[in-house]
Amino acid sequence: MKTNSIEQILQELKIVPVDYAAAKKQAKVLDDLLGYECDPIEDVLFEANHETLFSSPRQFWYGLDLQTLQTPYSEIVEMVQHLKPQPEELWLDLGAGYGRMGIVLASLCSQIKFVGYEYVQKRVDEGNRIFKKWNFFFARMKQADLAAPDFELEPADLYFLYDFGSKDDVYKIIKKLQDLALKKPIRVVARGRGVRNWILMDFPWLYDINPPEHFANWTVFRS
Numbered sequence: 001m002k003t004n005s006i007e008q009i010l011q012e013l014k015i016v017p018v019d020y021a022a023a024k025k026q027a028k029v030l031d032d033l034l035g036y037e038c039d040p041i042e043d044v045l046f047e048a049n050h051e052t053l054f055s056s057p058r059q060f061w062y063g064l065d066l067q068t069l070q071t072p073y074s075e076i077v078e079m080v081q082h083l084k085p086q087p088e089e090l091w092l093d094l095g096a097g098y099g100r101m102g103i104v105l106a107s108l109c110s111q112i113k114f115v116g117y118e119y120v121q122k123r124v125d126e127g128n129r130i131f132k133k134w135n136f137f138f139a140r141m142k143q144a145d146l147a148a149p150d151f152e153l154e155p156a157d158l159y160f161l162y163d164f165g166s167k168d169d170v171y172k173i174i175k176k177l178q179d180l181a182l183k184k185p186i187r188v189v190a191r192g193r194g195v196r197n198w199i200l201m202d203f204p205w206l207y208d209i210n211p212p213e214h215f216a217n218w219t220v221f222r223s
């Protein structure tokens, strides 16, 4: 059986896709190189949840195309190149899917700690399986409901949010971020129209001191 190497992953991560369609195509190539087996997992999740997809007030994106559910690796590479994480930093993905940000950090940066919080246990398990397979010791997925009243968000160097859940859930987690920002300035990378617009509409404390930096699909906010 052919085994893929970290050099192949790094080689692919160096390629800059020409547009979003190419970025999604490249992400599929990387998913395969890494050995993710997300399709059968998503099929099971859709089968178990399709009857309540439209009636539930919560949003876990069952049935969404995998390359739309997740941020292309190439965009995360751009974020890393822009933000230049330093060793020992802790980056959190709030609503992490299968943990792509952990893959990019572990491949490109040494000793950056990554925790991906994700509600859906099967996505958590698959993410951790891949981290273990590649010996990405600094990356970990954890199951959690970010919107639960007893979920305590930990202080981190960067928080990443990609339209992760229902508007109600997103607002709850941004309010938790606000509590943390009262103690120490925070950095948030927001991806997707929903979360970026909601921050700009209702959370001025995230941009009234430092102007936001807008990129095509994501924005860096600093409190």
Ligand SMILES: C[S@@+](CC[C@H](N)C(=O)[O-])C[C@H]1O[C@@H](n2cnc3c(N)ncnc32)[C@H](O)[C@@H]1O
Binding pocket: 059, 060, 061, 068, 069, 070, 071, 072, 093, 094, 095, 096, 097, 098, 099, 100, 101, 117, 118, 119, 120, 123, 144, 145, 146, 147, 148, 161, 162, 163, 164, 165, 166, 169
């Ligand atoms: C759009 S995906 C983004 C995945 C990843 N951040 C990325 O950009 O590749 C959002 C993820 O957030 C998860 N999610 C939604 N609501 C959540 C909650 N309340 N707590 C934890 N995870 C949640 C969903 O299950 C989904 O996997």
